[in-house]
Amino acid sequence: MKRRNIVIHCLVLIMLIATFSACASTSKQSGTGEYVDDSVITTKVKSMLAADDFLKSFEISVETYKGVVQLSGFVDSQKAVDTAGQIAKSVGGVKSVNNNLNVKK
Numbered sequence: 001m002k003r004r005n006i007v008i009h010c011l012v013l014i015m016l017i018a019t020f021s022a023c024a025s026t027s028k029q030s031g032t033g034e035y036v037d038d039s040v041i042t043t044k045v046k047s048m049l050a051a052d053d054f055l056k057s058f059e060i061s062v063e064t065y066k067g068v069v070q071l072s073g074f075v076d077s078q079k080a081v082d083t084a085g086q087i088a089k090s091v092g093g094v095k096s097v098n099n100n101l102n103v104k105k
Contacts, residue, residue, distance in 0.1 A: 067095035
């Protein structure tokens with residue numbers, strides 16, 4: 001009976017370790033907490049861009065991975081590119097911004 005309890009406890013411990021290691025992030029995949037943080041950053045950047053009177057008419061795509069924000073799309077001027085980059089940098093949790101916005105000619 002004692003041996004059976006020890007085996008059961010070991011199996012439960014192994015299952016817990018496997019569960020926690022499955023939720024950890026790797027270099028190629030973000031963990032659950034990082035994904036939530038990135039989606040919050042993306043939402044904040046999108047809402048701030050939409051709230052800006054100068055930028056709200058442009059179709060700007062925002063993606064975030066591990067705190068790095070990528071902006072893409074087309075705008076009418078370099079001023080719009082610079083403004084969008086400054087807005088993205090101002091959001092808490094943003095490590096850097098890859099501003100890939102293109103000026104329409």
